[in-house]
Amino acid sequence: KAGVTQTPRYLIKTRGQQVTLSCSPISGHRSVSWYQQTPGQGLQFLFEYFSETQRNKGNFPGRFSGRQFSNSRSEMNVSTLELGDSALYLCASSVSEAGGPADTQYFGPGTRLTVL
Amino acid sequence: AQSVAQPEDQVNVAEGNPLTVKCTYSVSGNPYLFWYVQYPNRGLQFLLKYITGDNLVKGSYGFEAEFNKSQTSFHLKKPSALVSDSALYFCAVRGFNNNDMRFGAGTRLTVKP
Numbered sequence: 001k002a003g004v005t006q007t008p009r010y011l012i013k014t015r016g017q018q019v020t021l022s023c024s025p026i027s028g029h030r031s032v033s034w035y036q037q038t039p040g041q042g043l044q045f046l047f048e049y050f051s052e053t054q055r056n057k058g059n060f061p062g063r064f065s066g067r068q069f070s071n072s073r074s075e076m077n078v079s080t081l082e083l084g085d086s087a088l089y090l091c092a093s094s095v096s097e098a099g100g101p102a103d104t105q106y107f108g109p110g111t112r113l114t115v116l
Numbered sequence: 117a118q119s120v121a122q123p124e125d126q127v128n129v130a131e132g133n134p135l136t137v138k139c140t141y142s143v144s145g146n147p148y149l150f151w152y153v154q155y156p157n158r159g160l161q162f163l164l165k166y167i168t169g170d171n172l173v174k175g176s177y178g179f180e181a182e183f184n185k186s187q188t189s190f191h192l193k194k195p196s197a198l199v200s201d202s203a204l205y206f207c208a209v210r211g212f213n214n215n216d217m218r219f220g221a222g223t224r225l226t227v228k229p
Contacts, residue, residue, distance in 0.1 A: 004159070033217070043206065043219040056216055090159055101148045101210040102167045105217065107159035 001027055004093050004108035012114045018079040021111045025072050025093030031055075032074040033105060034066060037088040046089075049074055050096060078113075086115045118143035118211045122220035129197045129227055137192040137223045139207030148210040149190040150217070151181055153203045160206060166190060177201070197227045 005024045013019050025032050034046040045058040049068035066076040078085055092105035119142045129135045141147055148167055152160040164175025171183045181192045190207060207220040
């Protein structure tokens with residue numbers, strides 16, 4: 001099976017712009033989670049989607065949003081970019097039929113966002 | 117809320133020696149514990165997880181981890197380190213009623229020839 005894919009891999013934006021990142025989960029996986037990784041804050045949970053519904057949300061401002069499509073592909077959007085949004089954004093998918101905490105998450109390679 | 121601590125930012129070992137990367141956790145109820153490894157400019161790769169049962173969990177690439185409930189620890193181990201094991205290692209935890217996976221700060225493992 002193909003792994004989790006994320007596009008684009010690298011992105012450079014300027015402050016005030018918005019950005020959309022895409023994630024395609026492993027075939028058959030219905031849950032998609034997003035994480036932000038920075039040197040200072042480490043890995044932080046953004047949100048999780050299952051069956052096109054946001055099931056869980058981390059502590060990020062409303063500028064960060066996401067959605068999931070019927071084929072389980074997911075996008076996240078960041079509006080009004082700030083310098084501090086520069087980070088590696090990781091997507092992870094899991095089978096997660098019932099939202100079990102035992103499910104293993106499989107990560108994509110990430111999108112490196114640089115905000116200038 | 118659940119949390120994870122990785123007390124060592126950096127671990128250095130010689131090739132062929134055993135390695136241990138430490139992790140302690142805090143969670144209400146039974147924990148679900150995971151180890152991931154990250155190589156430069158890559159996403160996280162799953163190594164192993166503890167759900168229930170045997171306290172010694174075996175995973176990928178010869179890694180294993182020991183769950184210790186009384187010490188709330190889940191240390192990652194390998195009997196003989198390889199130079200190629202050099203990477204960033206993350207411990208993570210979920211509680212039974214929460215899908216929010218919390219990661220530790222990471223431990224950078226360097227294996228020297």
